[in-house]
Amino acid sequence: MxxxxxxxxxxxxxxxxxxxxxxxxxxxxxxxxxxxxxxxxxxxxxxxxxxxxxxxxxxxxxxxxxxxxxxxxxxxxxxxxxxxxxxxxxxxxxxxxxxxxxxxxxxxxxxxxxxxxxxxxxxxxxAVDRTPFHTEYVKEHLAPEKRDDVRLLKAFMKGIGIYSAEARVQGFSGYLCEILVIRFGGFREALEAASHWKRGVYLSMGSHEKARFDGPIVFIDPVDGNRNMASAVSLHSLSLFIVAARAYLAAPKTEFFFPKPVPLLSVDEIEDRLKGKGQVLALTLPAPDLIDDILFPQVRKFERNLTQALVQRDFNVIRSWSNVIDDRIIILHKLESFELPDAQLHRGPPVWIHDNSDDFLAKWRDNPDALSEPFIENGQWLLFIKRKHTNARELIVSNMSALDIGKDLNKYKEDVQVLGPEVPDDSQILEAISVFLDKRMPWER
Amino acid sequence: MxxxxxxxxxxxxxxxxxxxxxxxxxxxxxxxxxxxxxxxxxxxxxxxxxxxxxxxxxxxxxxxxxxxxxxxxxxxxxxxxxxxxxxxxxxxxxxxxxxxxxxxxxxxxxxxxxxxxxxxxxxxxxAVDRTPFHTEYVKEHLAPEKRDDVRLLKAFMKGIGIYSAEARVQGFSGYLCEILVIRFGGFREALEAASHWKRGVYLSMGSHEKARFDGPIVFIDPVDGNRNMASAVSLHSLSLFIVAARAYLAAPKTEFFFPKPVPLLSVDEIEDRLKGKGQVLALTLPAPDLIDDILFPQVRKFERNLTQALVQRDFNVIRSWSNVIDDRIIILHKLESFELPDAQLHRGPPVWIHDNSDDFLAKWRDNPDALSEPFIENGQWLLFIKRKHTNARELIVSNMSALDIGKDLNKYKEDVQVLGPEVPDDSQILEAISVFLDKRMPWER
CATH class of the missing domain: 3.30.460.10 (Beta Polymerase, domain 2)
Incomplete structure (x- = not known):
């Protein structure tokens, strides 16, 4: 079989x-x-x-x-x-x-x-008036013997974690799976096509004039030429589909449809695995009762703003990750180090912009936070100043009030917990870190 | 007086x-x-x-x-x-x-x-046939009562460390000082003019057509319209002159002409001063018997290539410095840290460039230097690999044979000493580090 x-x-x-x-x-x-x-x-x-x-x-x-x-x-x-x-x-x-x-x-x-x-x-x-047209289109164009192909494609997408146009997944909708089967003729044929896709692939059902859409993949909705029905697909989901399609065609196996779960790691196992590879900053807050499509964009914005705050202050962010587990938002950042030196190189204006130079010198000469005299390199004023926060956790904690963490999340600021570099003994955070650190493809676990 | x-x-x-x-x-x-x-x-x-x-x-x-x-x-x-x-x-x-x-x-x-x-x-x-014309021009155009102004300007340049067109200094020649006095009318007048200069200032003695010269400052040689007599002046020297001119005009003092020397620091004093501010990688080799104009460009190239080698391997270089002290070349790099984590994020091709992706996966799957499976982010293959050198000194030592350190220096590779993070008890290196760490302007020491 x-x-x-x-x-x-x-x-x-x-x-x-x-x-x-x-x-x-x-x-x-x-x-x-x-x-x-x-x-x-x-x-x-x-x-x-x-x-x-x-x-x-x-x-x-x-x-x-x-x-x-x-x-x-x-x-x-x-x-x-x-x-x-x-x-x-x-x-x-x-x-x-x-x-x-x-x-x-x-x-x-x-x-x-x-x-x-x-x-x-x-x-x-x-927003939903278009749905009956989608149903009609598929009923008309999908041959009954191809329904199983759609089932396989949907289950394949689900197995590799990219089934759904929702903000949580940013993947392929059921309707898009159906149209892919209609367009290419079956499950295997759709994978075969996907295995040749590149970023920016442009698809349609007929001779549509190429409407201008941005996005990693464009597929013109056959019931509405002004709609990209693949607009939810992130570059990551598209890439994963291309890679999975190629891997499956080369060696099909049931794990593409039903992957093994990510093994959960204990505090000790995580500490072992991180040794010499960096440290994890974990941030958690209660997830407000919002639908995923409202919540997830804000969670990702929070993640991005945290990354930016860390990078701007010279912390080396190796990777970041966010998700909602049960009723908690969890955001993880892997840092090269939690600690930075006291001294920070601070850049001033070019020396020939006299007003700015005067202000810069007036500010920093004899300033208790200056660790050196202002000096010149390549025509620009520089000096070493005392870094305000040498510890990543302290930086985030003390900047929390200034961070924009999303329209609906800002009111939960006081409930944000910032943890690390010790791995917290908290089952949801351990689950999150286990997923974050497991770099295997779903079908290879 | x-x-x-x-x-x-x-x-x-x-x-x-x-x-x-x-x-x-x-x-x-x-x-x-x-x-x-x-x-x-x-x-x-x-x-x-x-x-x-x-x-x-x-x-x-x-x-x-x-x-x-x-x-x-x-x-x-x-x-x-x-x-x-x-x-x-x-x-x-x-x-x-x-x-x-x-x-x-x-x-x-x-x-x-x-x-x-x-x-x-x-x-x-x-190369020297032009010199008698320079002498003639100055004798004809410099009023005898302005000779002292030239003396002041030369001594000022010398005091702030930018007198000489030689590669060691990359500053203002004696002839350029004379022409500045002729052009602006005196010592104070030259400083006054310089205090308004910006990067790219363009000067000439008459109605020369603007010849195309690059460089931080262009001053057309009155005896040769095709020559920028300020071509040796580095952006740093120009900037220092602008800043010093403004500072002197605001508050003249003898230290501009005769600055106090940089105080020499002991091993303990340097270690004290570096605490929490980074670590110094010191590299030294015997200076071959070459004139400065041949030697210094190679020393600076060596410095740049070292910086590049460190930065490419993720070391955070805060500042670098080089000089020849007595008969030794000394190159210093201040690093945020001598040590990096074992794991290094390694970037592969986009997933849809299939040949490259296949090569990448073939190379890294089951590779003993891989610290994770290859994974995807933003459409690109990534994985964590074992960093070859986690210590900056080891990196430089083991890459020395591959580094191009300058035509005449390459043969001294075996004599290169790479030192740090312990501060070496070596008088010339201590002198170099003392100068490197002293960020005060010459007239403010």
């Missing part, structure tokens, strides 16, 4: 599951059309997403859209959507750009989402 | 010295015209330099040129020049681009230099 056949046996839903999903969808449609709102306002329940397209993996979400007439005002649409969902399945209100209801029903996860019934994607009024 | 009057009392030769110089010059001329060569070949003895121009400081050199007819072949000119000098004053043959005799006569240092008698500077045949 080939690796792919072996995998499909695991990925394909069972006949029982298929039957349960079918009956659940029928029941759901019945329920939403029976709600009190359905009696007042006309809307059309439409199944979208991977179930509608027959490309779902095990335990899929059911995505049920309620399509309203464009005449309905936006706030009414939102109100109706939420009320229909609540009445039909209970659940909880969620909000992206747009409110929707997420709940459990028959043991399956269900999203009930209001949207507008538009004629084409140029009329888009909410 | 003003600082300048005070200084002139020290700088101006006494009447006795003037008389001695005058009679010595007369005697010299008599001697060269009485030589056996003078009876065979016609040449004209001409006094050039600061004595001819009346701008000399105490203990001046006597520069006596022997001007030959351009018909005399070059090798004959050299032969005659050397024989005349030897017969007249003994002394020793020296060689720049050109041979000449340097000797002592009547307790004065004398150079006897053969050259061609040319009509204008475009006919120049040897």
């Amino acid at each position: 080939s690796v792919e056949e072996d995998m499909l046996a695991k990925l394909r839903p069972s006949h029982e599951e298929e039957a349960l999903i079918e009956s659940t969808v029928r029941e759901l449609v019945k329920r939403v059309t029976a709600t009190s709102i359905a009696k007042e306002v006309t809307f059309e329940p439409v199944l979208v997403g991977s179930i509608a397209k027959g490309t779902y993996l095990k335990n899929p979400d059911i995505d049920l859209f309620l399509l309203f007439d464009p005449e309905v005002p936006r706030e009414k649409l939102e109100e109706y959507g939420v009320r229909v969902g609540k009445e039909a399945i209970g659940g909880r209100e969620h909000y992206a750009e747009h409110p929707y209801i997420r709940g459990d029903f028959n043991g399956l996860k269900v999203d009930v989402v209001p949207a507008y019934r538009i004629k084409d994607t140029t009329q888009k009024m909410t | 003003s600082v300048e009057e005070d200084m002139l009392a020290k700088l101006r030769p006494s009447h006795e010295e003037e008389a001695l110089i005058e009679s010595t010059v007369r005697e010299l001329v008599k001697r060269v015209t009485a030589t056996s060569i003078a009876k065979e070949v016609t040449f004209e003895p001409v006094l050039v330099g600061s004595i001819a121009k009346g701008t000399y400081l105490k203990n001046p050199d006597i520069d006596l040129f022997l001007l030959f007819d351009p018909e005399v072949p070059r090798e004959k000119l050299e032969e005659y020049g050397v024989r005349v000098g030897k017969e007249a004053i003994g002394g020793r043959e020296h060689y720049a681009e050109h041979p000449y005799i340097r000797g002592d006569f009547n307790g004065l240092k004398v150079d006897v230099v053969p050259a061609y008698r040319i009509k204008d500077t475009t006919q120049k045949m040897t």
Whole structure:
């Protein structure tokens, strides 16, 4: 049995599951059309997403859209959507750009989402109005015998850690996987194509005029020529896909789909592994209750601003990393050293910019923080000054109030813990450092 | 008495010295015209330099040129020049681009230099043929009452360490000092002008078309429009002159002309001073018997190549310095630290350059020097490798054979000593480090 056949046996839903999903969808449609709102306002329940397209993996979400007439005002649409969902399945209100209801029903996860019934994607009024067009496109263009190819590609992406357009992953959406299979003809064919991609690869389904998009990969959405449906894919995700595709084609194995987890290291094991290789600055704070797409860009901004603060003050940052583990944001920086010498070379103006030179000399001559007289090199004033913070942790702690750590994170500044160079005995931070230090590819662990 | 009057009392030769110089010059001329060569070949003895121009400081050199007819072949000119000098004053043959005799006569240092008698500077045949024109220009254009201004300016340049166009100093020649006084009208006036100079200042004596010269300062030679007579002036020397001029005009004092020497530090004092500020890598080798203009560019090249070797291998060089003390070349590098971690981040190709990636992976997978698996960041292969040299001294010692340390220095490679971080108890190196660490301006010591 080939690796792919072996995998499909695991990925394909069972006949029982298929039957349960079918009956659940029928029941759901019945329920939403029976709600009190359905009696007042006309809307059309439409199944979208991977179930509608027959490309779902095990335990899929059911995505049920309620399509309203464009005449309905936006706030009414939102109100109706939420009320229909609540009445039909209970659940909880969620909000992206747009409110929707997420709940459990028959043991399956269900999203009930209001949207507008538009004629084409140029009329888009909410962020999700385009979704039914995606569903239709795939239903029309994906041959039923290629559904398993989509399952394999999605599972492959998931296995190597780049499945999802969400900010947490910055990878390939389910829809993009489907279109890749349609475009190239199958799972292996998509990998074969990817193995030749370069940064900046440009793809489309037809003879689209090349719209100007930035980004590591551009794939024009067949239902909307003005949209790059691969815009979420980071350079890292693209690179990992190229490398994984080549590695898989050379030697397929199940670990691409189901990688072994990163082994967790103890404090001693981490200290052992770091010996002579640098020291880890660990920073942690409670993760506020925000959706990933709001939270993760801020976490990464925090990471970047920390890196910048360290580098600006001469600390040598070897690598950095951030993630949210359970309810905590954890940011790690591997430094060449936690300690720097007292003396810091401080650069002043060129000697012939007299006003600035006078100010510089007035400031630094006889300044208690000056460790030398101002001197000249290559026409520029220099001197050695006392470094304000010779320890990386102290630097970050004392600069925390001045750091912009993201719109929604700034209010958690007082809860930030800055740790190191001793490895903290804290299970989530140990998990983070274990992942940070494990440089193997997911399929090679 | 003003600082300048005070200084002139020290700088101006006494009447006795003037008389001695005058009679010595007369005697010299008599001697060269009485030589056996003078009876065979016609040449004209001409006094050039600061004595001819009346701008000399105490203990001046006597520069006596022997001007030959351009018909005399070059090798004959050299032969005659050397024989005349030897017969007249003994002394020793020296060689720049050109041979000449340097000797002592009547307790004065004398150079006897053969050259061609040319009509204008475009006919120049040897490097020194232009010199008599310089002497003539100054004699014609420098008013006798401004000779003391030249003395002050030369002594000022000397005091702040930038007097001489030689490679050792890379500063202002005596002739340039004379022209500055002519151009601006006096010592104070020259300083006043310099205090407004910027990098790239362009000067000339008349309405010269702006010839294209690079360099921190351009001053067109009035006897040769195709020559920048300030070409030797380094950016550092120019900057120091600007700063010193401003400082002197604000508060004149004798220390500009006669600075206190740099205090010499002991091993303990140096160790004390370096505490928490870095460590000094000291390198020393015997200075070959070459004139400064040949030796110094090579010493500086050696210094630059060392800096580069250190920086390329991640050592943080704070500052470097080189000089020749007595018969030894000494090169110093102040490093943030002598030691680096074992692990070094090593950058490979972008993942989508497949041939290079394959080579990179083939080289580093299962390589005993790899400290991690290859991993991807921003589309590029990276891994941690074992640093070959974690100690700066070891790095330099083991790379010495591969370093290009200058045409004439390469043969001394085996005599190179590399020292540090312990401060070596070696008087010349202690002197060098004392100068290196003393960041005060000469007039502020």
